[in-house]
Amino acid sequence: MRLKLLFLSCLLLIFICTSAFTQDEAVVADSLETTAETISPAPATSLTAIDKPDDHGHGIDLSWELSADDGGGLMSVMGYMIYRATSPDGSYEARSGLLLNVTAYSDVGAMNEGENDYMPDYTDYYYKVRALTTDSAVFADSEILGPVQSFGQWFNWKRLSVLLLVAGFLFLTVYFIQKAKGGAKLFVRRLAGIEAVDEAIGRATEMGKPILYVLGLGTAADIATIASYTILSRVAKKVAEYQTGLIVPCYDPIVMAIAQETVKTSYMNAGRADAYNEDMVYFVTNQQFAYVAGVNGVMLRDRPATNIYMGKFYAESLILAETGVAAGSIQIAGTDEISQIPFFVVACDYTLIGEELYAASAYLGKEPLLLGSLKAQDYAKACLIFLAIIGFITLMFGYHGIVDFFHVAG
């Protein structure tokens, strides 16, 4: 009997324990579910907002601290979104996408009225950061912060290195120009490509054939095109003196206008204003490969003795130079477009590589202004080498200050 009672008591105890445990599990699970589904997470804290520094305005930098439930606590926060309004209780609009695991955001708008997302300066803005969970209905807003205004700065400190280098370079340029004007002889090393120009013009004169001068596909704004005008000026003057023909097909109407002025002036300087003909410099088209087709046609029909390509060139460089080879012309090229130099090197008799094109103007002109700036450029290069060496040394010792100073952002 005792044994039976003991056995029944044990069964009862096991039943009670099992029921209690099962109930506990259900309660815990239920409680967790409630937490995940209905309990709002802790909001982001310590929200700060300031005008975005070193900009032209229309931007505000925000920072905050992560919600206690982001990576800890309930682990329910999956990201954040920034909301903005123009009054504390106004309608808040989302200013960002979902931001994952970040504590800072730059709210930058458009600067011109009428543009989408225009963000006027000197306007009061109010911000809040919303901590989001997987359930779109469950979130937590931070405290509203404001008012804060955006405005532009007169000075961008991130570009201090640019200012210092420009100032240094201008100082060197002015110094050497003054020195050259004062009569100091500034040496410029021999540039084979440019020395060949005179020889090529002579050959064209002997053969009684014209010279083709291509200014490239650059606009009047490109430095390579500007350098090319100086060389064109020199070529046109020689051509006028030797009474050789000159053909200058242009890709850009403004470049054409400047080239016409350049050639006209050169003819006048050579005392041959009467020989100048406006049709020497003409517009072809503004479409890259149509222009090439046109210039190729000129090469094959007029058979110029010399082709000079100086300026900005792109994919057409090899097509032009190859046609020139086929036409049997002497070819001299110069461009600062690095990817096109190999084609000119391969197909032309002489090539001015990159900066040699700029130096050619000074080499030909021998004017104090150009010689002075060339000397200043050389000093700038020496400065670059010096800075690079300093950079290597400081980096080896783990100091990144100089590297950061020259890292221009924004």
Next chain:
Amino acid sequence: MDRSRRISLIIFAGIIILFILSWIIKSTTLLNVGTESLLSIRDAFFITFAAFLTLAIFSFLYKDNPYYKFAEHLFVGVSAAYWMCVGFWSTFVGNFIPKVSTTLSNFFEVPPKEFDIFYFIPLILGLMLLMRLSPKGGWLSRWSLAFIVGTTAGLNLIRYLRTDFITQVSNTFIPLLVDWNGIGPFFSDFSLSASGQFVMTLGNWVIFIGVFSGLIYFFFSKEHKGFFGHASRVGIWVLMITFGASFGYTVMGRVSLLVGRLTFLFKDWLGLIS
């Protein structure tokens, strides 16, 4: 009629016959696919004409000829006219008119924008540029040209200094010894994890020597003799190796353009490949 002229005429007649044949066959093919008859005739004409122009341009590889001349003049004329129209409608009508005149905006059916008096500056400069057409007022165009060249040169100074010079300076700041563990591990284990530091250090030295000698080559105000001469010789070697690599890379790009054109001929025109 001399012999060469007769041959030219025969070739011309042959091309016309081939063109018409191609047009008919292409139209039939398109009709079979289910395109409307008029559309198929039109599309077939354009495809055949495009193929003819492509072959006409390719014929330049043989020598200059009337077909190349035709394609060239058509290409140049159409593109020049097209860009003139684009310039007029995008710059003048699209950009200028809405900012200066509501009446003209309504006339050209573009939405007017807020009046901006500064837009008259480019208008005046543009008119001055057009004064080149007048023998007496031609000098006025020089003011516009001076403005364009001067302004852009000034703006480019800052842009180039920032993007080319300073970026180059900051990118050249690299350590010449990267977590140096000695040369031993490199020879004992060629895996990247073991030799990474050595390879990176070597790469940084190549950059340093390349930049240094390349810059020396571009020194113009000093004769390239002695140390300068040797350094500039290394510089030109570095440049030529770079150009060689660039040449190969670009040639591959050009080959892909040729493949694109051949695909048009063999797929869209002849239908030989699917």
